[in-house]
Amino acid sequence: QKEVEQNSGPLSVPEGAIASLNCTYSDRVSQSFFWYRQYSGKSPELIMSIYSNGDKEDGRFTAQLNKASQYVSLLIRDSQPSDSATYLCAVYGGSQGNLIFGKGTKLSVKP
């Protein structure tokens, strides 16, 4: 059974700070990793995808992947109150469209 684990939080950071969100996964052969943002009662929205070890930056967001440690993280720089949401880590489950999601980390950015 493939699993994706996240700390449910809540993670509270002040406005302007760096928020660090972490995720571990159980299947060593997983190859594609995604971070989704989900506002309360809304659908998941893709923020970042990462497939290779190392860092990938997109604006204020940086995804980090370490396949040896089976660990994915998301850094949000200059956090804004509008970043307050639940962040879902997802791993490609090995068959078409089958994403395995973590339970999500709730982020709260305080003004």
Add this chain to the structure above:
Amino acid sequence: EPEVTQTPSHQVTQMGQEVILRCVPISNHLYFYWYRQILGQKVEFLVSFYNNEISEKSEIFDDQFSVERPDGSNFTLKIRSTKLEDSAMYFCASSAQEGPNEKLFFGSGTQLSVL
């Protein structure tokens, strides 16, 4: 940006009744999916659909569930005899291509409440 649309946004039904949840995927997309999220729980994969056939389904997608593309634009999820535990947010998603790196576009969801 093109989007996946779902109707209705909320559906209330009595246990044992049939429900049909409707989705209009992005027009040039070929791969369609249903996911569900029980309140406070993980988003869970239900089924993938391509070329008028189910490609993959999870253990959740039992005989009570079916999917259909009745015409060139709609994609539906039918629950034949709803149970209390079917209460969840149901998300439709679509993608243009197949493959592990392909982006899934999610609809805004249908909140199903089974009483």
